[in-house]
Structures are given as structure tokens and as C-alpha cells.
Amino acid sequence: xxxxxxxxxxxxxxxxxxxxxxxxxxxxxxxxxxxxxxxxxxxxxxxxxxxxxxxxxxxxxxxxxxxxxxxxxxxxxxxxxxxxxxxxxxxxxxxxxxxxxxxxxxxxxxxxxxxxxxxxxxxxxxxxxxxxxxxxxxxxxxxxxxxxxxxxxxxxxxxxxxxxxxxxxxxxxxxxxxxxxxxxxxxxxxxxxxxxxxxxxxxxxxxxxxxxxxxxxxxxxxxxxxxxxxxxxxxxxxxxxxxxxxxxxxxxxxxxxxxxxxxxxxxxxxxxxxxxxxxxxxxxxxxxxxxxxxxxxxxxxxxxxxxxxxxxxxxxxxxxxxxxxxxxxxxxxxxxxxxxxxxxxxxxxxxxxxxxxxxxxxxxxxxxxxxxxxxxxxxxxxxxxxxxxxxxxxxxxxxxxxxxxxxxxxxxxxxxxxxxxxxxxxxxx
Amino acid sequence: xxxxxxxxxxxxxxxxxxxxxxxxxxxxxxxxxxxxxxxxxxxxxxxxxxxxxxxxxxxxxxxxxxxxxxxxxxxxxxxxxxxxxxxxxxxxxxxxxxxxxxxxxxxxxxxxxxxxxxxxxxxxxxxxxxxxxxxxxxxxxxxxxxxxxxxxxxxxxxxxxxxxxxxxxxxxxxxxxxxxxxxxxxxxxxxxxxxxxxxxxxxxxxxxxxxxxxxxxxxxxxxxxxxxxxxxxxxxxxxxxxxxxxxxxxxxxxxxxxxxxxxxxx
Numbered sequence: 001x002x003x004x005x006x007x008x009x010x011x012x013x014x015x016x017x018x019x020x021x022x023x024x025x026x027x028x029x030x031x032x033x034x035x036x037x038x039x040x041x042x043x044x045x046x047x048x049x050x051x052x053x054x055x056x057x058x059x060x061x062x063x064x065x066x067x068x069x070x071x072x073x074x075x076x077x078x079x080x081x082x083x084x085x086x087x088x089x090x091x092x093x094x095x096x097x098x099x100x101x102x103x104x105x106x107x108x109x110x111x112x113x114x115x116x117x118x119x120x121x122x123x124x125x126x127x128x129x130x131x132x133x134x135x136x137x138x139x140x141x142x143x144x145x146x147x148x149x150x151x152x153x154x155x156x157x158x159x160x161x162x163x164x165x166x167x168x169x170x171x172x173x174x175x176x177x178x179x180x181x182x183x184x185x186x187x188x189x190x191x192x193x194x195x196x197x198x199x200x201x202x203x204x205x206x207x208x209x210x211x212x213x214x215x216x217x218x219x220x221x222x223x224x225x226x227x228x229x230x231x232x233x234x235x236x237x238x239x240x241x242x243x244x245x246x247x248x249x250x251x252x253x254x255x256x257x258x259x260x261x262x263x264x265x266x267x268x269x270x271x272x273x274x275x276x277x278x279x280x281x282x283x284x285x286x287x288x289x290x291x292x293x294x295x296x297x298x299x300x301x302x303x304x305x306x307x308x309x310x311x312x313x314x315x316x317x318x319x320x321x322x323x324x325x326x327x328x329x330x331x332x333x334x335x336x337x338x339x340x341x342x343x344x345x346x347x348x349x350x351x352x353x354x355x356x357x358x359x360x361x362x363x364x365x366x367x368x369x370x371x372x373x374x375x376x377x378x379x380x381x382x383x384x385x386x387x388x389x390x391x392x393x394x395x396x397x398x399x400x401x402x403x404x405x406x407x408x409x410x411x412x413x414x415x416x417x418x419x420x421x422x423x424x425x426x427x428x429x
Numbered sequence: 430x431x432x433x434x435x436x437x438x439x440x441x442x443x444x445x446x447x448x449x450x451x452x453x454x455x456x457x458x459x460x461x462x463x464x465x466x467x468x469x470x471x472x473x474x475x476x477x478x479x480x481x482x483x484x485x486x487x488x489x490x491x492x493x494x495x496x497x498x499x500x501x502x503x504x505x506x507x508x509x510x511x512x513x514x515x516x517x518x519x520x521x522x523x524x525x526x527x528x529x530x531x532x533x534x535x536x537x538x539x540x541x542x543x544x545x546x547x548x549x550x551x552x553x554x555x556x557x558x559x560x561x562x563x564x565x566x567x568x569x570x571x572x573x574x575x576x577x578x579x580x581x582x583x584x585x586x587x588x589x590x591x592x593x594x595x596x597x598x599x600x601x602x603x604x605x606x607x608x609x610x611x612x613x614x615x616x617x618x619x620x621x622x623x624x625x626x627x628x629x630x631x632x633x634x635x636x637x638x639x640x641x642x643x644x645x646x647x648x649x650x651x652x653x654x655x656x657x658x659x660x661x662x663x664x665x666x667x668x669x670x671x672x673x674x675x676x677x678x679x680x681x682x683x684x685x686x687x688x689x690x691x692x693x694x695x
Contacts (some may be wrong), residue, residue, distance in 0.1 A: 022686045023681060023685055024686040024687075025607050025685050025686065025688065027687060028615075029615065029693060029694055030617075030623075031618065032618055032619035032620075032621075032664065035619060035622075035660070070621055125662075125666035126645070126662075158622055159622065159657075159659075
């Protein structure tokens, strides 16, 4: 009895505590795919700076975020109130529109034909600011500024680097004319770097984003040039006997790996960025080509037919024996290493179709990413999330992109031109 | 056995009633197995609440023949009373969701019997009072004691009852509510921001009676991916207000641990 009573008493005494034990709710999976964000058109001075037809900072930012596939950009005209300052924001209105994030901003005129662009990214649900920036720019920098704002938002909300303010180099062919161009990552502002009546191929960015190396046939044979995007000046990097092709910058920008045929078959060499210090890297009777440096500079991945069919191998950048990397399939070419060094993208030919493929370097797991048939020249975005590549649409070269997990595919070039050889620039500084 | 007709002496009656009370208390503390005998319980829960009102009604009926009933009733009484204790245990145990189910069923039957015995005992006493006015004082005292006990019991009973009800209704209703909460939040969870691994993260929230989240979700265990933690935080906030919990289960769902496994499929 006593025992029982004491038990009873202790139970009664414990009741208040026991009653506060929290229940556990398990929430497995998630159905949302995109972050709902509202971008209020920025307040502008009366003499509205021109960004092109009907474009504004808000629409450029919105288009960038939408294109990433990770954002749903909400229509802001539905909101009664269009805030431009923090104290004008009525969070409930935006919460009612299901917005999780809200961007407000201003453009102001400064003396000397300059502009001050400022913005804030707000968390609608927490009713707090996630940060903001202010830019002092020329009107010509408005579009780039919009991309940088999109990068800021993207980074804040996804935790990954944004790549909207980056650029893409590519080669167009119009008639018999080849043109190496550089455009914003959204395809705007194309600038011609060099044009020629002969083919231009294999553009590749220097790690600092200020130079392009490329192969031009203007001398009736492939010669490697390096050209500054700042000054437009260029120089010949490699014009040895035979073919000079497939340049790739080392991560520190001091050397390039190139492919020469001056002794016999295609072999890989390294050379200083000023064209001196040529050194052979591979010594085989097979074809070794398409070298690319790993981000840690330890390895050079390349394509070789030394095993009988084209496969991807790697060799220490200091030389030595090569290791085979791809084993599935009979034709794997054009290796590219992801910025984090963990994945290898390449082109696999299977049943007559050439498709972008990605391989996890640690596990060897392979996934075919694209579903087209004539894909070539994969190139990672600097954040590794997207891979841009050239494909063929109606017999013409076109650019497309696929997310590194294969979930999102998109075509990038809508113009009727013939576009090939894309190369994504490094991250903007 | 004790019959008013026999004209027993006041002392005898008084002694008996005292004895009965002692027995009642003893049984209360001792007996747990009695429940087996007890009949259907459903209506009895109501009696508990209405005990006070029942007494007045009963008093008017001075009929002598009825006395015999008291004894059987008394015996039964013990059975019902024990339940209060079990209830306490049960309730406590119920709070931890897992154990609840089996225990819950037992409590109900036990509780229900209580009302009857108590009421009956009171009836007996009242009858005796009528017949034996001499005993009034003693009885009055006893009544007071009884009332005290009853009040205490009532108090316990009401809390116990709540618990018992929640326990009863609860298990099912709490489970249902948990399901509602999960399905309200899940559509807002953006797993695209949670990497390619199998992150797990835990938030804790407190609810207002309206189902609104009180204050901010509290991150108990992060996924290691800030964007993922933030995305889940936004999902919880966007799901606010959560479904309104019924009053019966509010106490149990006021604090909720939300465990997320965004990249697992279910």
C-alpha cells in the first residue's frame, strides 16, 4: 500500500512536467520546388535610364532568378502598395501573396552622369531584412548591376554562388563567317572578340576571366591565340609545326595544357601563358587530346584512344602514368571537371547519339544528362549547378543547358544563328 | 444487511457508515482488479460531473425498503474508487504517446464506476439521516468529510477525467492532428535547397490555442546546410497558422517537435 501510495504521489507530482513533453511530428519529403519571391519595380528618377526595351532592373533580376529554376517570381502588380523603402513595406500584404522573399530598391541620379542603385532583400515571413547593397555605377552598368543583385539574392536564399553576372563565350557562324563572341549569361550584350572567314574553335577562359585562349584556322592551320578582353590585344600562344589545339588554363593561370602534332600524333604538352617553356606531358603512340586541369591543379584529364576506343584518362600534371577514368560505353570524350572537382562531365556516344554525361569521380556513378543526339562541348557554370553545351536544332548549332542533377533542361539560344563551342566564364569578381 | 427497518441504534448505524467509509478508502488504495466485474461504463462519466446535483435529488427519497441496496452498492463502490489512482498513472503515461493505447482503455471503465458508488453511498447516508435523526450530527460531520473527500475526488476526477478523455479521444485525435500538421507544412518544404544527401533537421514550435505558431520556430538540430535550414524555417512560417487543435488535445500538442527529412520520399 505504502509503495503504491508513494508511487501515486510521485506520479501526481510529476504530472505537470510530463504534460509538457512535446510530441514529435515527422515531415518527410517536401513538395515545394521554388522559392516564391516578389520583386517590386525599383523607384527611378524621371529621366529613366534605358536598359533596352521595357527592361528594368526588376525584370532582369526576375528573369535571372526564374531561369535558375529555383525561384517563382510573383506578379507584383497585384499588391496594393509598391514599397521602395523599408518603412513602406507591409509584410502581411506580401505574405498574403504567398511571397517568402521581397526585393525593394531605388535608382537615383548622381552628379557626373552616374547612378546610385540600392536594394534590400527582405524575408517576408520573418519580417526582417536579409541584407542589401548599394552601387555607384554608370548607366551602361545597369544591366550588369541587375545581374549582381540577382546573384546576391540567389546566394542569400539558396546558399550557392549566383552566376548571373558571368559571361559565356561561344562561336557563331553566319554564312561563311565565324565570330568568337562573349555575351552576358542571359544572352544579352553580345560582343565580338574576333571574327574570321576560317573556323574558330575551343575558346577557353583564363581563371581571372580577363583573357580567352582559342584556336583559329585563319592561317590555314590550327594556331592557338590568347586575347585580352580588356584591351582586345592578342598574341600567338602556340604555332608549332602541325596542329596546335585544345588549350586549357591551369588554375593559377600561369600555364596552359595544349595539344600538338609536331612530332607525330596528337600529344599533350604544357606551356607558359607567354608561349615559352614548352614541355611534353604524354608520350604515347595513341591520340591524346582535349586536356583539362583539375581545380586543384594536380591532374590533367584528357581523351585518349590508347585502349582502342576513345576514353577519358587522367595524368598527374607533373607527368607519369595515366589512369583510365571512364569504363562504361565505347566512346567517351570532351572531359570537363566541375568547379568543386568532384564530378566529371563528358560526351558519351551511345547508339549513335552524343549526349552530355556526368560521372561522380569518387563513386564512378554515371548519369546521362541530356536527351538530345548531337551534343558537344560541355562547360560547367562556375557554381557547378548548370552545364552549358552545344547541341543541334534543325541542323544548326544551338546552346542548351542542363542542371548537373539532370532535373532542369533549357535551351539558351533562340536566335536563328548557328552557335557552337560554348565556354562559361569564371565567377565575376 | 443493514436495514433501517430493524430499527438499529444510532451508534450501530454510525459505526457502520464509518466502517463503510474506511472500507471505501482502503479499497480505493488497494484494489485494482475489480474492474473485471464492472458493467458498461459509457454513461457513467457524466455522473461524475453531476455528482453534486445528484445528491439533492436523491435525498428526497426516504424510502426504507431501498436500504438493502446500499451494501451491494458499497461493495461496488470500492471498485470504482480505485480507478482515480490508476487514472493518474494512466494519464501520466498517456502523455508519452507510445504507451498510451493499452492503458487508456482501462482507465475509462474504472472511472465510470466511481460515480455510482459515491452517489449511492451518499444516498444511504441521507436515508439514514431521515430515519435516525439522532445521528444527524454525526452524519453531518461525515457528510462534510465525505464532501471534502468528494470535492478532492472531484477535483482529481476532473483533471483525471480530462486526461482520461484526452487519452481516450486523444490517441486517435492527436495522431490525426499530427497528420494534419505534417501535411500542412510539407507542401512548403523546398527540398531543392537541401543538397543531394539525406539531411535531417529538427525545429521546435509552440502553438497558441488557435493553431497559430507562438514566436519563432526554434532550430534544435540543423542539417548542416544553412539554406536548407532556412527553407524549412520559411516552410513552417508559411504554414502558419497550423490547424486549430481541439481543446481536448491542446495540452498535448502545445509544444511540437518537427522532424524534417526533406530528401526522403514517402
